[in-house]
Amino acid sequence: MTDFVLALHSHLPYVLHHGRWPHGSDWLCEAAVDTYLPLLEQLRALADEGVDAPVTIGVTPVLGNQLASPAFAAELEAFFSQRLEACDAAPASLAVTHDESLLTLVGYWRARFLRLRELFRALGGDIVAGLRDLEERGRLETIGSAATHGFLPLLARDESIALQLLVGREEHRRLFGRAPTGCWLPECAYRPRGPWEPLPGGRRVALRRGTDEHLAAAGFRYFFTDANLAQAGEWLGAYGDVPLGAERFDAERHDRPTHTAARAVRTPYRAYRMPAKPGSRNVAALVRDPRSSMQVWSRHRGYPGDGAYLEFHKIRWPGGLKYWRVTGPDTDLGAKQPYDPAAAQSCARDHAGHFAWLLGQIAAEQRGAAVIVAPFDTELFGHWWFEGVDFIAELYRRLRGSQAVRPVTAEQHVAAHPPRASLRLTAGSWGAGGDFGMWLNDGTAWTWRRLWPLEEAFWDAAPAALRSEVARPVLAQAARELLLAQASDWQFIMSTGAVTDYAERRFTLHCDDAESLVAALAPGADPGALESAQRRAEELARRDDLFPDVLAGVAAALA
Numbered sequence: 117m118t119d120f121v122l123a124l125h126s127h128l129p130y131v132l133h134h135g136r137w138p139h140g141s142d143w144l145c146e147a148a149v150d151t152y153l154p155l156l157e158q159l160r161a162l163a164d165e166g167v168d169a170p171v172t173i174g175v176t177p178v179l180g181n182q183l184a185s186p187a188f189a190a191e192l193e194a195f196f197s198q199r200l201e202a203c204d205a206a207p208a209s210l211a212v213t214h215d216e217s218l219l220t221l222v223g224y225w226r227a228r229f230l231r232l233r234e235l236f237r238a239l240g241g242d243i244v245a246g247l248r249d250l251e252e253r254g255r256l257e258t259i260g261s262a263a264t265h266g267f268l269p270l271l272a273r274d275e276s277i278a279l280q281l282l283v284g285r286e287e288h289r290r291l292f293g294r295a296p297t298g299c300w301l302p303e304c305a306y307r308p309r310g311p312w313e314p315l316p317g318g319r320r321v322a323l324r325r326g327t328d329e330h331l332a333a334a335g336f337r338y339f340f341t342d343a344n345l346a347q348a349g350e351w352l353g354a355y356g357d358v359p360l361g362a363e364r365f366d367a368e369r370h371d372r373p374t375h376t377a378a379r380a381v382r383t384p385y386r387a388y389r390m391p392a393k394p395g396s397r398n399v400a401a402l403v404r405d406p407r408s409s410m411q412v413w414s415r416h417r418g419y420p421g422d423g424a425y426l427e428f429h430k431i432r433w434p435g436g437l438k439y440w441r442v443t444g445p446d447t448d449l450g451a452k453q454p455y456d457p458a459a460a461q462s463c464a465r466d467h468a469g470h471f472a473w474l475l476g477q478i479a480a481e482q483r484g485a486a487v488i489v490a491p492f493d494t495e496l497f498g499h500w501w502f503e504g505v506d507f508i509a510e511l512y513r514r515l516r517g518s519q520a521v522r523p524v525t526a527e528q529h530v531a532a533h534p535p536r537a538s539l540r541l542t543a544g545s546w547g548a549g550g551d552f553g554m555w556l557n558d559g560t561a562w563t564w565r566r567l568w569p570l571e572e573a574f575w576d577a578a579p580a581a582l583r584s585e586v587a588r589p590v591l592a593q594a595a596r597e598l599l600l601a602q603a604s605d606w607q608f609i610m611s612t613g614a615v616t617d618y619a620e621r622r623f624t625l626h627c628d629d630a631e632s633l634v635a636a637l638a639p640g641a642d643p644g645a646l647e648s649a650q651r652r653a654e655e656l657a658r659r660d661d662l663f664p665d666v667l668a669g670v671a672a673a674l675a
Contacts (some may be wrong), residue, residue: 118385118479120521121402121530122508123340126177127265129605129622132187133659144182145195148243148400151498151505152183153232156239158509163255169512172526173247173494174300176261177287177399179605180244181662184291192590196233199301200226209435217454218439219324224457225437246674247403248292257525260288260296260336263663266602267555268327270544272285272568275575275673277327279382280499280599281334283669288666297527299336300491301327302604303555304404304546306345309393309413311514314556319568328399328541335479336473337388338400338530340491342546344541346388346403347381385478385486388539400535402489402526407475409490412504419507421445424463426502427452440504458650464503468510472521479520485533488521531538534573555607563607566627574598577637587646587668593653595666597630629656 128147131140135535162169182188203226208637211214239246248254257522262268262280271277281299306464309326314518331339382405392398411418427440430449478488497504515523524532547554556564574594581591591612601623609619635641636649663669 117522118475118482118520119485119487119524120475120525121172121526122368122511122516122530123172123174123259123300123402123489123526124155124494124497125174125176125261125491126179126494127174127261127302128179128182128332128447128495129603130159130178130182130189130264130600130660130662132185133180133661134622136191139615141188141191141332142195144188146181147499148192148236148503149199149232150194151495152243153235154498154505155494155508156243156504157232157235158252159255159394161248162509162512163250163253165513166284167512167516168523170256170523170525170528171508172257172259172298174259174261174298175244175247175288175291176265176300176302177284178264178600178662180287180291180413184242184244185661186241187661189236192236192241193233194429196229196236199229199436203229205435206437209432215439219562221439221455221457222437230487244291251292258292258296259296259300259526260284261288261300264300264599264603264667265302265605267302267305267552267600267604267607268330269305269479269552270556270564271571271602272319273571273575274325274330274599276571276602277330278334278673279595279669281330281336282668282672283599283663284388286665286669287335287663295335295528297337299331299334301331301339301341303608304340304342304345305552305555305604306341306541306545307543308541314552315561315564318565325393329393329396332390332392332396332399333592335400337496337525338491340400340404340526341401341541342404342544342550343406344550345541345544346384346401347542372388373405373470381664382539385482386484386537387487387533387535388537389535391538391540398535399645400530401541402487402491402530402550405478407478408471408488409492411471411474412490412492412496416445419467420496420501420504422463422467423447424456424460426455426460428502430575453598460503461506464507465510466512468507468666471511472514472518475515476518476520486531489526494533519573547608549569554611556605557611560607562612563610566638570598570601570627570630570634571637573634575674577634577639578672579638580639582667582671582674587637588649590637590646590649590653591670592667593656593660594630594633594637595664595670596660597626597633597656599663599666600660601626601630624637626660630662670674 169393206222263283266280268277306327312321384405388401390399422443423442425442427442428450430440441455443453506629527593544550606619606623610616636645645658
């Protein structure tokens with residue numbers, strides 16, 4: 117029997133209190149309505165049916181803080197109202213353009229929005245609580261991540277990496293009621309122990325700890341890695357050969373394979389043990405399976421590009437409703453045909469059946485304690501591939517009673533089959549080209565040149581500020597702004613070439629605020645500067661309201 121681990125990585129940057137549309141809380145609301153609520157709906161239905169669906173769901177702390185916020189609950193209620201108003205206005209709008217044939221789809225959307233709004237209200241406006249309830253019932257596993265999805269290999273100070281992971285782990289404990297066993301490395305980015313000089317002629321460190329060492333020190337027991345870093349297959353990229361789009365932003369990604377296909381020298385169908393350093397414990401690595409992942413990941417070679425599925429890119433304005441299907445891989449947006457929900461659902465069931473068959477084929481080729489690991493961004497399902505959540509639900513139904521494939525959580529597999537084979541990973545990520553290039557390139561190098569000195573200044577000021585009751589609130593908000601500036605999202609957006617101005621503005625904003633607060637904490641600073649910084653910290657705490665126990669992470673990172 118081969119284990120099957122479906123891992124879903126949920127992440128959005130901090131957008132609450134930073135606008136609504138086009139770049140703001142609407143991103144979060146769309147993800148909730150398209151992905152998080154439908155996923156909860158299906159998982160609850162599977163539980164009622166008695167079907168095991170032990171999915172492993174990662175929720176980044178920055179996303180979890182937003183989903184649990186009363187401010188988000190109010191935003192989502194307003195979002196539902198807007199979408200329902202669009203349904204009310206649709207008949208007249210469609211009549212003007214003689215598209216009355218699409219009216220049946222208006223009813224489809226209205227029923228869906230009302231159903232999901234009712235679910236949200238039944239959850240008390242708290243999606244995190246819904247996930248926590250399923251985990252407490254043994255239906256799924258939640259895993260943690262770095263606090264704001266910082267790109268860990270490029271952070272200049274080990275204390276910064278520790279802060280990201282320690283705050284991330286403790287925030288997960290606060291939100292979900294248990295410390296996570298597993299960690300989703302942001303962007304699957306890994307750096308082994310060794311010298312560090314990311315920019316020629318820039319800051320250089322002769323020896324730095326590896327990413328796995330930081331994970332072990334923070335208390336995590338396992339993580340996920342891409343096949344190319346483990347030499348267990350070629351790089352697929354975040355969205356395979358032809359990307360679906362940037363999962364966190366409404367923009368096309370333009371990743372293209374520019375690498376030579378890597379020769380697999382080890383199997384991805386087993387968990388590995390990272391070599392422990394003296395005084396540290398082992399961390400397990402679970403390797404993404406390229407064969408099954410491509411079937412879901414690729415728009416052209418996988419399921420999401422099927423002509424029956426809802427077309428993501430064609431939207432009717434005003435209102436934001438979608439009425440059309442993919443139709444064909446090269447069909448112009450103007451030639452898209454009307455969407456048929458029943459046909460799309462039938463297609464999703466067929467694809468789930470095929471995927472279950474594929475897992476069985478892979479399982480038949482394995483020996484020993486094999487595991488098939490299929491990790492994806494959660495937002496791929498529902499948001500980009502509208503029928504993807506239904507595909508997941510049907511897949512678990514198809515695997516029920518299988519004699520070849522056993523769905524388990526990642527924690528269950530690692531606990532039942534402690535990894536014995538050792539693994540050394542190369543540096544890289546699951547971004548374009550399998551390296552760090554999506555985050556460090558000619559267009560983003562300036563962000564790191566600004567961020568690294570800020571890290572140094574923060575950690576220079578932190579020890580004394582921690583001992584001062586007057587300075588502690590300023591230090592706490594400086595830590596939040598530093599963590600927000602470190603989010604990998606900003607460089608990612610810049611590299612896609614879409615909404616670059618927004619990413620630059622958000623990165624600069626958080627750096628500016630962190631720098632001003634840290635300057636007031638520096639030795640010899642004007643006492644009046646600290647009073648001003650206290651008032652500014654209070655203002656920023658209302659805007660960037662997250663990580664209430666961040667100072668505990670600062671203290672632990674310095675220990």
